[in-house]
Every structure is written in structure tokens, then in C-alpha cells.
Amino acid sequence: MTVSPDPMPAPPTVAVIGCGTMGIGIAIVAARGGCPTIIYDADRARVSKALAEIEMFLAGSVKRGKLDPQTATDTLARFILASAISDLASADLVIEAIFEDIAAKADLYGALNRVCPSGTVFASNTSTLSITRLAAASGRPENFVGLHFCLPAQLMKLVEVTPGLRTSAETLTRSRTFCEAVGQIPIETKDRPGFILNHFAIPLNNRAIRLVEQGVATARDIDLAMKTAMGFPMGPLELVDLVGLDTQERLCDTFFSITNDPALACPPLVRQMVAAGWLGKKSGRGFYEYSSSATFGAEG
Ligand SMILES: NC(=O)c1ccc[n+]([C@@H]2O[C@H](COP(=O)([O-])OP(=O)(O)OC[C@H]3O[C@@H](n4cnc5c(N)ncnc54)[C@H](O)[C@@H]3O)[C@@H](O)[C@H]2O)c1
Incomplete structure (x- = not known):
């Protein structure tokens, strides 16, 4: 049975999993774009470190005249620090940016699938793994999509948007709409290792x-x-x-x-x-x- 993604509110609540090189940048994009943004990492120390790095980045943007001080304050206020996977239950869109390891990602999706409502959209920032395989592991292949941000995500506009074989047209449209709403430029690619870039x-x-x-x-x-x-x-x-x-x-x-x-x-x-x-x-x-x-x- 196909479960449609829940209607995505504007702005959606976004959860970013993995507070490493990519996750921090993606979280900045989401929060700066107006979304309440939950950040989570298996290594809890990384979550608070990520917030400190985000604060530094926003302060630098203000200093360089790229961001006004109020927007920086508002952006920072949108972050919610998660300490357990159950804290992600309220997300409308979950973007996973953990190690490039199919077993680790599959395990994580299994846990997420038990926590998030069936209509929540899951996205992976994978660079090389099959979206169709990750989608199958997620237990919600219709509501799964690849969203490949470029490094550094907080400065680069491009996002490669990749449907798996079973991704619904609705999920694809909502993912593209989300990217545009937070100021990114989505392009669509087939589910092939390495996409384009x-x-x-x-x-x-x-x-x-x-x-x-x-x-x-x-x-x-x-x-x-x-x-x-x-x-x-x-x-x-x-x-x-x-x-x-x-x-x-x-x-x-x-x-x-x-x-x-x-x-x-x-x-x-x-x-x-x-x-x-x-x-x-x-x-x-x-x-x-x-x-x-x-x-x-x-x-x-
Ligand atoms: N680094 C890049 O240039 C780049 C560019 C585009 C896409 N990507 C992709 O983004 C993803 C993340 O890459 P990265 O460079 O940010 O990695 P990274 O090593 O910098 O960070 C990964 C983070 O994920 C956390 N993590 C690992 N397993 C976890 C789990 N089960 N649950 C929660 N957190 C977990 C780690 O603690 C770490 O903080 C990979 O799929 C990678 O292929 C990377």
C-alpha cells in the first residue's frame, strides 16, 4: 500500500542526522530558510559542537555583511538539539548525512521508521549509494528521496534530487519545493551511483x-x-x-x-x-x- 507523505507544512520541521561536514551545512540551509531544525548525531558531543560551529558561521556571515543580525538570531533560535532518535518524531522531513556506509544507513532507517509517522519524508545525502536500496531499507520507499547537497552546503546552491524506483511523484515534488523554499537550486538525476557531480x-x-x-x-x-x-x-x-x-x-x-x-x-x-x-x-x-x-x- 502506498502511504502518501504527510502534507508538508510551510515551513516544514526538518531533522538533520549526522552533525559532520555535510550535516552542519545542511542544517544551516534549513534553519536559515525558516525551518525549525532538529539536529542529531550518534556522538552526542558532536551536536553541541555543531551548534557552536553554526553560531560561528552565522556570526561570520553577519560580519561580512551577508546576513543581517536579526536573521542570524532568528536562524539560531530555530535549532533544536536532539539527544535520542525519538526526538525526531515531530519532523516532516528527515535528512540523513551519516557515514557513507550502507549497513549503517539501513540500520538507522530501521530505527527512524519506528519513530516517525509513516508519512514523514526521509532523504539521504548519500554521494554514491543506491537511493532505491536505501529506500527499501527505510520501510517507506514511496516517501524516500535522495537530496545530495554540495560541499560546503551552506554556501553552495545546488542539490541533486534523486527519486528511487518507488519514490512517489508527490514526494519528489515536495522535495523540490522544499529545496527551492530554502533558497537551493534542485536538479533531478536518475538513481545512478555518483549522480552527476x-x-x-x-x-x-x-x-x-x-x-x-x-x-x-x-x-x-x-x-x-x-x-x-x-x-x-x-x-x-x-x-x-x-x-x-x-x-x-x-x-x-x-x-x-x-x-x-x-x-x-x-x-x-x-x-x-x-x-x-x-x-x-x-x-x-x-x-x-x-x-x-x-x-x-x-x-x-
Ligand atoms: N564530505 C563531503 O564532501 C560530502 C559531500 C556530499 C555528500 N556527502 C555525503 O554526506 C554523508 C555524510 O558525509 P560527511 O562528510 O558529512 O561525514 P562526516 O564523517 O563528516 O560526518 C558523519 C557524522 O555522522 C555521525 N554518525 C555516524 N553514524 C551515525 C548514526 N548511526 N546515527 C547518527 N549519527 C551518525 C558521525 O558521528 C558524524 O558526526 C555521506 O553519505 C557522504 O557521502 C559528503
Whole structure:
């Protein structure tokens, strides 16, 4: 039996699961767009840390004249910190942004399905996993959709919207409407690993990593080449530091296992850096080194 998504109020209450690199940005988008926004992470310390980072980001936006102080205050007031999955029961839309691991995501959807009303829409920010498979694990395939935000979500407008085989037209329309209402630009893709963007981003990032591996040039010079000659706003190695080396490793492994495309295989240097704890910006060291006040560009 098809269960229609509950009529989505405007603004809907949004729950974001996973307060990591992507979850924080997606939560900012939702709250800044006017939605009461519940944030939840299995690691409870990450929830309060996320709120502190969100506060810093909003203060920076005000300082740079991108956001007026009242909007920043209102945005901050929309956050609700969850300490258990049962706190997500009032959400109209749940956006999951946890590790790229199909078993972990499937387990989470099982728990969520028991907590949320059957009409609540579930969305995954997965980069490479099948939306149809995740939807099947959710127990509500009609009310499931892929919403792939780009990094950093709070600054990038694009969202790849992906229906699974059983996603209803209503869920798709509501998801697109939500994206537009919070100021994003949705585009629709078929349920194929990597959607559109990662077919370009992951091989390109891997190429840059392999050049470092081979000692062809420093990270700084590779990034400078791409920014200066190709007009990239950020070099590929700066981007990998922001993505997170651990996330890059997971993305390559899942994407390669599905496609067998050698361009998507995880470079050994990424595995070494992850083993060394050099996860990129979030750990203070990746291809570059970061201090608490550092911005991109300090060569590692
Ligand atoms: N980093 C990127 O550039 C990027 C871009 C687009 C999409 N994505 C996708 O977004 C998702 C998240 O990636 P990320 O880079 O933000 O990861 P991350 O490692 O920065 O954060 C993941 C967070 O999820 C939490 N978590 C893990 N399991 C959980 C569970 N069962 N319940 C609740 N919380 C849990 C972790 O504690 C962590 O805080 C992945 O599917 C990834 O493929 C990542």
C-alpha cells in the first residue's frame, strides 16, 4: 500500500542526522530558510559542537555583511538539539548525512521508521549509494528521496534530487519545493551511483592526489595551477581537505566497488593519511596544516 507523505507544512520541521561536514551545512540551509531544525548525531558531543560551529558561521556571515543580525538570531533560535532518535518524531522531513556506509544507513532507517509517522519524508545525502536500496531499507520507499547537497552546503546552491524506483511523484515534488523554499537550486538525476557531480569531482580529486603521490608537484602548486588556469574557486586538494580524507576514502571505495572504474579507486596515499589521522581540515591536518584560525592556503 502506498502511504502518501504527510502534507508538508510551510515551513516544514526538518531533522538533520549526522552533525559532520555535510550535516552542519545542511542544517544551516534549513534553519536559515525558516525551518525549525532538529539536529542529531550518534556522538552526542558532536551536536553541541555543531551548534557552536553554526553560531560561528552565522556570526561570520553577519560580519561580512551577508546576513543581517536579526536573521542570524532568528536562524539560531530555530535549532533544536536532539539527544535520542525519538526526538525526531515531530519532523516532516528527515535528512540523513551519516557515514557513507550502507549497513549503517539501513540500520538507522530501521530505527527512524519506528519513530516517525509513516508519512514523514526521509532523504539521504548519500554521494554514491543506491537511493532505491536505501529506500527499501527505510520501510517507506514511496516517501524516500535522495537530496545530495554540495560541499560546503551552506554556501553552495545546488542539490541533486534523486527519486528511487518507488519514490512517489508527490514526494519528489515536495522535495523540490522544499529545496527551492530554502533558497537551493534542485536538479533531478536518475538513481545512478555518483549522480552527476561525483562523476567529475572524485576522478579529478584522485588525479590531483596521485600527482602528489608521484611527487610531480606540491599540493599548493597543483591547487594553484587549477585555480589560476582553470578558474576553480578552490584547488582539488583544498577541496579534499574540506571533504575529509576519511570521507574521500569511503566514497572511492563504494563508488569503485560499484563501477570498477580505475579512476575512482582510492589512492594509497589517502589510506595512509587516514591511518595517520590526517583527515583534512576537521583534524587540523590533511594536504595542508590548519590552526584554529587558519583558512585555506597554508601549505602542508
Ligand atoms: N564530505 C563531503 O564532501 C560530502 C559531500 C556530499 C555528500 N556527502 C555525503 O554526506 C554523508 C555524510 O558525509 P560527511 O562528510 O558529512 O561525514 P562526516 O564523517 O563528516 O560526518 C558523519 C557524522 O555522522 C555521525 N554518525 C555516524 N553514524 C551515525 C548514526 N548511526 N546515527 C547518527 N549519527 C551518525 C558521525 O558521528 C558524524 O558526526 C555521506 O553519505 C557522504 O557521502 C559528503
